[in-house]
Amino acid sequence: MTATPTIVPHGRLTELAVQVLVASGAAEADARIVAGHLVDANLAGHDSHGIGMLPQYVRAIRRGLLDPRAHAAVEDRGGPVLSVDGRRGFGQLVGREGIAAGTARAASLGLAAVALRGAFHVGRVGAYAEQAAAAGLVSIHFVNVVGHAPLVAPFRGSDRRLMTNPFCVGVPGPGGRIAVLLDFATSRVALGKVREARARGDRVPDGCIIDHRGRPSTDPGALLDEPKGALLPMGEHKGSGLALVCELLGGAVTGGGILSRVPYQDGMIGNNMLSFLLDPAKLPGGAALAEDVEATVAFLKASPPADAELPVLVAGEPEEASRAARRASGIPVAAGVWEDLVAEGKNVGVDVRP
Ligand code: NAD
Numbered sequence: 001m002t003a004t005p006t007i008v009p010h011g012r013l014t015e016l017a018v019q020v021l022v023a024s025g026a027a028e029a030d031a032r033i034v035a036g037h038l039v040d041a042n043l044a045g046h047d048s049h050g051i052g053m054l055p056q057y058v059r060a061i062r063r064g065l066l067d068p069r070a071h072a073a074v075e076d077r078g079g080p081v082l083s084v085d086g087r088r089g090f091g092q093l094v095g096r097e098g099i100a101a102g103t104a105r106a107a108s109l110g111l112a113a114v115a116l117r118g119a120f121h122v123g124r125v126g127a128y129a130e131q132a133a134a135a136g137l138v139s140i141h142f143v144n145v146v147g148h149a150p151l152v153a154p155f156r157g158s159d160r161r162l163m164t165n166p167f168c169v170g171v172p173g174p175g176g177r178i179a180v181l182l183d184f185a186t187s188r189v190a191l192g193k194v195r196e197a198r199a200r201g202d203r204v205p206d207g208c209i210i211d212h213r214g215r216p217s218t219d220p221g222a223l224l225d226e227p228k229g230a231l232l233p234m235g236e237h238k239g240s241g242l243a244l245v246c247e248l249l250g251g252a253v254t255g256g257g258i259l260s261r262v263p264y265q266d267g268m269i270g271n272n273m274l275s276f277l278l279d280p281a282k283l284p285g286g287a288a289l290a291e292d293v294e295a296t297v298a299f300l301k302a303s304p305p306a307d308a309e310l311p312v313l314v315a316g317e318p319e320e321a322s323r324a325a326r327r328a329s330g331i332p333v334a335a336g337v338w339e340d341l342v343a344e345g346k347n348v349g350v351d352v353r354p
Contacts, residue, residue: 003335003336004335005332005333005334005335005338006332006333006335006338006354007329007330007331007332007333007354008330008331008333008354009330009331010039010042010043010326010327010330010331012354013039013042013051013331013333014032014035014036014039015035016341016345016350016352017031017034017035017038017039017051017054018031018032018035019345019350020054020058020341020344020345020348020350020352021034021035021054021057021068023345023348023349023350024057024058024061024068024348025061025068025069026068026069026090027069030068030069030071030090030093033090033092033093033096034057034090034092034093037092037096037123037124037127038050038051038053038054038092038123039051039331040124040127040323041123041124041127042326042331042333043322043323043326043327043331044124044126044319044322044323045318045319045322045323045326046124046319047334047337048190048192048193049123049124050331051331051333051337051341052333052334052337052340052341053121053123054341054344055337055340055341055343055344056121056267056269057090057120057121058344058347058348059267059344060120060267060268060269063265063266063267065088065120065147065265065267065268066088066089066090066120067087067088067089068089068090069089070086070087070088070089070090070093070094071087071089071093071094071097072084072085072086072087072089072093072094072097072098072101072116073085073087074097074098074101079109080105080106080109080111080112080113081112081113081115082098082101082102082105082112082113082114082115083115083117083254083255084097084098084101084114084115084116084117085117085118086098086116086117086118086119086120087118088118088119088120088270089119089120090119090120091119091120091121091122091123091271092122092123092127094116094119095116095119095122095123095127095128095271095273096127096128096131098114098116098273098275099114099128099131099132099139099275099277100131101114102114102132102275102277103131103132103135103137103277105277106132106135106137106277106278106279107135107279110278110279110282111276111277111278111279111282112275112276112277113274113275113276113277114273114274114275114276114277115253115254115255115274116254116256116271116272116273116274116275117254117255117256117257117272118256118270118272119256119270119271119272119273120269120270120271121269121270121271122143122271122273124183125141125143125166125167125168125183125273126168126170126181126183126316126319128141128168128273128275129141129168129169129170129178129181129183130170130178130181132170132172132275132277133170133171133172133173133176133177133178133179133181134172134176134178135176136172136176136279136280136281137172137277137278137279137280138169138170138171138172138277138278138279138280139168139169139170139275139276139277139278140168140169140275140276141166141167141168141169141273141274141275141276142165142167142245142246142249142250142273142274142275143165143166143167143168143246143250143271143272143273144163144165144246144247144250144251144256144258144259144271144272145163145164145165145259145269145270145271146251146256146257146258146259146262146268146270146271146272147262147263147264147265147268147269147270148163148264148268148269148270149264150162150163150230150259151163151164151187151191151230151231152164152165152186152187152230152231152232152233152243153210153214153230153231153232153233154233154240154243154244155233155236155237155239155240155241156237157214157230158210158212158213158214158230159212159214159230160228160230160231161259161260162186162187162233162240162243162244162247162259163243163247163259164185164186164187164190164191164231164243165185165186165242165243165246165247165250166183166184166185166186166246167182167183167184167186167242167246168181168182168183168184169181169182169183170182170183171289171293172280172289173290173293174290178316179290179293179294179297179316180293180297180314180315180316181315181316181319182315182316183315184234185234186233186234186239186240186242186243186246187231187232187233187234187239187243188207188208188231188232188233188234188239189204189205189208189231191223191231193208194208194209194220194223194224194231195220195224197220198220198221198224202220203218203219203220204218204219204220204223205218206218207232208231208232209222209223209229209230209231209232210222210229210230210232211223211229212227212228212229214229217229247259249274250271250272250273250274251272253274254272254273254274256270256271256272257270257272297314300312300314301313301314
């Protein structure tokens, strides 16, 4: 039986995260940005990138893998191109600083390319698309992961050669709102989902994992136990190809490093991200963009649902619906995550309670 989650209002969870981060060495203003990002991931329904990451950050600080005082070093490479060294800082902080520099550049040139390298975990990539959309910009983000052993097999492969390399596109709406937010890992499911399935005693859906010999499996043990299998990419050759370009654009082009060359370290979650920011107002479609987005979304959503219980949604809607629900009813923090948070809080002298 799964233990009951602890329900915590998002404001309280943010304050707890700030306290833990400050006690771990972060400046309060920086801690607020990191905590805000983590708790917003929970609000958006992406618990895998929410408060559950905080104990891992505390341990990474202790091991010297994450510098809680680091800020981004932004280097102007000419024209729209910015190279950003994350200096092993909180990805949520240095990523935000890089995108802020990019939005300023796109405000003057209409376009910016922000090549972030050397960040610790950047968290939910959609946060950077939302930041760009708040400045009226379209954005595209390619992310790779380094310092961690691979998890995902390439299409037709039988062992782990890729990570969950996320890809994200944001389209701005009126008033700084994001109208469409496509933000996903390129693996069919996250590792955490397989762990959760095992904890519940369930199998994983077809097409998500293979065993150590490359045979399709629905048994979480085929992935998690020795000899270990691999996660599969989403969309067969298409997802595998998208993961490859995330590896090359996020890792190679930024100079942050590629998975096969960066040594693995226990507790390390390095991210590199190549972001393109575009001001649609510079193009003929800019003036009518909001109207065209609205018309397209309405056209899609008018499709009669194949299952009456499951209407057509567009990317970004599930996150908004989750935010509305969880702002009202609080964030359910899984029992294991809460225990980890209490334990790491204790290690840095913070009494974590709801
Ligand atoms: P997911 O499978 O839940 O897919 C999310 C995307 O699909 C969103 O754009 C969402 O709006 C859209 N979506 C979901 N249901 C939909 C529906 N019914 N109709 C239309 N659109 C729908 O996400 P995921 O792959 O589990 O990724 C979760 C988060 O993890 C993302 O925010 C991602 O950035 C993050 N991530 C980060 C890293 C990292 O290294 N930092 C690695 C992997 C994933």
